[in-house]
Amino acid sequence: MSQTSLITWITAAAVLMLVAAYGIGAPFLLLRTALTMSRRRRLRYRPLDDEVLATSRFTIPVSLVLPIAGVVPGASAAVRRALQFRYPETELIVVTSGAPEALESLRHEFELSPCELFFRRTLPAQNVGVIYRSQREPRLLIADMTTGTVGDFLNCGANLARYRYVCALDADATYHPDGLLEAMPAALEDPSLVVGVTTGLSVRPVESVSSALDGLAPSGLVEAFRYLAAARTRLLTVGRRRLDLPPGGCPGFTIWRRDSLVDVGGFDGDGVAVHSDMTFRMHRHYGGDRRRYRIIHMTEPVGTIDHDTARRHMVVAGYVPWSVLWRHKGMAFNPRLGRLGLLDFPRYLFNMVVAPWLELLALALLAAAIPLGVLTAGQLLLVLFILGLGSGVVAMCALLLSGDLGRDVRPAALFNVLLVGPLEYFLTRPALLWSRLTSARP
C-alpha cells in the first residue's frame, strides 16, 4: 500500500470514528442510560413533606461542613439554607478562609463571638485562626483559617466534627430542605458498610415556574444555549459510576463516614478534586473488596445550581485531573483490586488521557479529508450534521436526566432548548476538549 493510500485510509478511519463515537455511539449509549436512570428515579419513593421521617429517632446525626473561601456571594444565605435541612440532628461547621466580607455578614447575621478552643488535629490541615460560636444558633460553629485548600477546609471540619458522618456542602448550591433526609437512608441501609454517599444537582431551568409567573424569565436562544451547556454537566456522572466517583459537573453534597476518613488520612492537602481523590483512597484502603465497604450514588438531584456556576464546575472540576490519577497510578492493573484495578480504572485512564488526543487527531484529519479526496464538500457537511445531531441527542439526554420536564414552562423556551442542541456541539465541545486535554496533561 502506498504512503498516500495509507494516509487516505487513516483519514477515512478517523472520519468513521468521529461519526461512530460522537454521532452514534455516545448519543445512543447516553440515551439508554438516561432512560434507565429516569425510570429508576420514578421507582424510588421520595418522601416529600413527610414529617414522620424528618423527626424519626432511627436516623444517624450528621456533621455538615461548608467551606467558604474568597469572595462568595450570598455566603449568609448558604449558611441559612444549610441550617434549614429537615433532619433530626445536625451540626454545621463553616470553614472560612480569605473571606472577610462573608465572615462579616455571618457575624452580623448569626451574632458570632470568638471562643478560644483547643482541639486535636486528627487530620492534617492548615492552622485555624479563630473559632466563632453563634449566640443565635447553637448548632453553628465557624472556623476561620488564614490559608488553605479545599482539602484543608474539609479536614479542619472533620477534625471539629462530632458525628459519625461528615457531609461536605457547596456554597454555590441551593439544596432542597429534604435533600439530606433523602440521601441519608442510603447510609442507613448499613452504616457499618456504607463509607460514602455522593449526590448531584440539577441546573436551574431557563424559566422556572415562579420566574415565569413573575415575568422575570429570560428567553431567547442565547439563554437556551447557556442552560443547555450547563445541563450537560449532569452527564459527567456517566462513565464514573463504576469507580464510584462523585459527579464531576454538579456535585451536590458528599457524605463520608468519619472513621473511614481518619483511616485513610483525610482529604488531600493539594485541594484538587478532593472527593475523587478520597474515593480512590477508599478503594485502595479497602482493597476494592465491596463486601467491606460501599460508596453509594443518589441519582435524584438534591438541589439546584445556576448556569454559570455549573459551567465553571464542568470546566474546572469536570474531570479528575492528571495529578490525582498519577497519585493513584498503583491502582491500574492491580489484581488486588479485582475488576476495579484490572478494568475500570485503566478504562477511565484511557478515556481521560488517550481519548481526547484521539479526538483532536480525528478532527485534524477531518479537515484534511477533502484535500485527500476521502470526502466531498457535501459529505463533509453530512459528517458535521451527524456530529451536530448526535450532540443534540446528548443534550436531550441531559434534559431527561435533569428530571422535571415541567420546569421550563413555556413551549417556546423548551423549543429553543431543543433547537440549540445541535449547534451546541460546535460551541461547547472545544472548551470541553480543552478541559480534558489540560486536566489530563502530566
Added chain:
Amino acid sequence: MITPSQLAHTLLVPAFVLVLATWAGTGLYLLVTGIGSGRRALALVRARRVLAAIEIPDTNEPSLRSAMVSLVATLSEDVVLPLAATSTSRPVLDRVLADTAVARCGRTSLEAIVATPRAPKHNWRRIAAMRVLSAASSPGSLVSLLRRALDDPDQEIVGASLAVLGRIPDMAAASALVDALKQGKYAPSRIATYLDQFPLPIGDLLRPLLHHPDVNARYWGATLLSRRESAGLQAELVKLTEDPSPLVRKAAVTSLSQIDRAASGPVARVLLGDKVWYVRAHAARALASAVGAEAAEEIAPLLSDREWWVRLAARESLQQMGEEIWSVLVPYLDHEDAFARNGAAEVLQNIGVLDSLIVMEAATSRPSASKVEMLRKIAAAGGTRMTEALLERVDDQARPRIRQMLASLGLEPTGVRS
C-alpha cells in the same frame, strides 16, 4: 476493492438518517411531555399562590370552604390532586381543601385511582389520591385500599401507602403496618418509623412481634416497645436477651434499660461478654444507664475491645457517670492498647478532670511532675475537641500559664480576635 471515499459514501447517509430520526423522535417526546407538565406546573404554582394568600382564619370554616370551592372550580383534576395532597401547615385549611377536592373529583373516582395499578409515570396521581383521601374528614374505605396497595409490585406505591397509613388514626392502619413489617413488604426501618410515631397507642399490636419467627420482626418489636411499657413486657424482654439472634438480644437489652433499669442491670452484665460486638456495645450502655458509676470497673475493660463501636459505647457510657470514676480510668492511660489509652483520655477530658488538673497545676508555681506527666499522657492519647472554652473560665492571671501548659501538652490552639 472498495476505496475510502466509497466507504464514506456508503455509510454516511444511513448514519445521518439514523441520527436525524433519533434526534427528531427524542425532541418530539421531550416537547410533548414538557409542554404538558409545564402547563400543569404553572397552574399548580398559580393555585398555590392563591392558597397562600387566603387570610380567612381557620375558625371561620364556612368561609374557608366557600373560598376553596371557588378556587378548585377553576382547576383541572390534575392540578387539584397535587394541590390538595401537599400540606400548607394549616391543618384546618388542609382538611377543608381535601374535602373540597374529594367533592370535586368524586370519592368513588379517587378510590378507583388508589385501587388501580397503572404505569409508573402515573404513580404521582395515585399517591396524590391516597393523600387527599387521608387528609379529608372521612377516609372512608381508604385503609383497606391501602392495605391492598401494599401488595403492589411498585415499591414507590408501597412506600407511599405506608406513609399514608402511618398518619391515619385508625387501629386497622396500624395493624396493616404491623403486617407489612412481619411480611417484609418494605424496608423494615421505614415501617418501624411510621409505627414508632403512630398517633394511637399500639403496644398491644406490637407485643406479638416479640414471638414472631422472623428475626427482623422480633428485633423491631423489641425496639419499638421501648416507648410502650405494659404489664409483663419486662419479663418478655428479659427472655429475649437470650434470643439466638444477636440483633434481638441487642434490641431487648436496650429497650429493657429504657423501661425498667433495675431489671436491665443483671442481664446487661451477662451480655457484656457476648460474642457479638454490637450486643456488647449496647449492654455497656444499658448497664451504665441502669447502675451508673458502680459499673465503671466492669465497663472500663471494654475500652480495649477489638471493635471500635464497643470502645465508643464504653467511652460514652463512662462519660455519663461523671467525675467520680476518674481513678478507675487512670491505669488505662498506661494500657498497652493505644485505643484504650485514647478512650480513657477522652473520658477524663470530657468529664472535666483534664480541665481541673490543668487549672490546678497551672495555678501552682511548682506543678507536680507526676500530674504533669499524667496530663501529658491524657493529651497524647486524647480526643477531638480538647479543653473547649477552658480559658474563658479562668481569670486573666492564670491564662498565660494555662496557654503555656496546653502548648507543652501538644494541643492545637486557636486564637481570639474581637
